[in-house]
Amino acid sequence: MTRRRWIAEHWDEATATLVGPQAEHLARVLRAQPGMQADVVAGGHVYHAEVAAVAANEVRFNLIRELDADPALPITLVVSIFKFDHMEWGIEKATELGVGAIAPVIARRTEKHLAQAAEKRVERWRRIAHESAKQSRRSDVPFIHDPVALSDRVRADSEAMRIVLAEQERSTTLRALVQEAMDAGENQMPVLELAFGPEGGWAPEEEALFDANGWRAASLGPRILRAETAAVAALAVVASFLE
Numbered sequence: 001m002t003r004r005r006w007i008a009e010h011w012d013e014a015t016a017t018l019v020g021p022q023a024e025h026l027a028r029v030l031r032a033q034p035g036m037q038a039d040v041v042a043g044g045h046v047y048h049a050e051v052a053a054v055a056a057n058e059v060r061f062n063l064i065r066e067l068d069a070d071p072a073l074p075i076t077l078v079v080s081i082f083k084f085d086h087m088e089w090g091i092e093k094a095t096e097l098g099v100g101a102i103a104p105v106i107a108r109r110t111e112k113h114l115a116q117a118a119e120k121r122v123e124r125w126r127r128i129a130h131e132s133a134k135q136s137r138r139s140d141v142p143f144i145h146d147p148v149a150l151s152d153r154v155r156a157d158s159e160a161m162r163i164v165l166a167e168q169e170r171s172t173t174l175r176a177l178v179q180e181a182m183d184a185g186e187n188q189m190p191v192l193e194l195a196f197g198p199e200g201g202w203a204p205e206e207e208a209l210f211d212a213n214g215w216r217a218a219s220l221g222p223r224i225l226r227a228e229t230a231a232v233a234a235l236a237v238v239a240s241f242l243e
């Protein structure tokens, strides 16, 4: 029987504590008692743990021993904000697929009302990532950055190999670029940033900005994919080099 897995809000080297809704659920609904066993994620590590103390909205675990954890993919998805329901589906799927971080950006063709509402949606996006990480038994939760203008992200310094998924690109595939990076890095998976445009696609001046800042354009094939489909497809391509 696989032990339930919880993602702790607070931890130190010997204990981990759940607070708020998770703790209430564990205490009230699952009637947790001291001694109950579970897997607890704390600080990106997974532990076999045992309930030490239960209070109304706080459950403290003793950490027994660290378990093997599956590291996240060293990938940040730079996602132009698009229709929230599709975007939230994309965040959940990207989390299941092991994404390391998601950086929402406001692109030229991002719908204005979505751009304005984005600040208030980030907490919800973080909750979706947290829930999906728990459901997919990840040992960490993807980091969701605060939304910024696309140009800030494109121009920012980065050690990553930065790739813009371009629906116009025909010759270079994402697979070829990752293979090139793997060959150059003695088969080390490179740290990647993958950028996806909004429903309206990239504006010409954005494609020029990517190019001027050293981003490589890559194709995911001849068909036009929704941004969330493109994100899932791209993560699957990269993950296939690992597993």
Ligand code: SAH
Pocket (backbone or CB within 6 Å): 164, 165, 166, 167, 168, 195, 196, 197, 198, 199, 200, 201, 202, 218, 219, 220, 221, 222, 223, 224, 225, 226, 227, 230
């Ligand atoms: N409205 C545009 C498509 C935008 S799709 C059009 O009809 O041409 C949203 C984003 O998904 C694109 O900006 C791109 O980042 C990504 N994408 C979609 N299909 C792709 C493909 N075949 N290759 C690479 N990226 C793609």
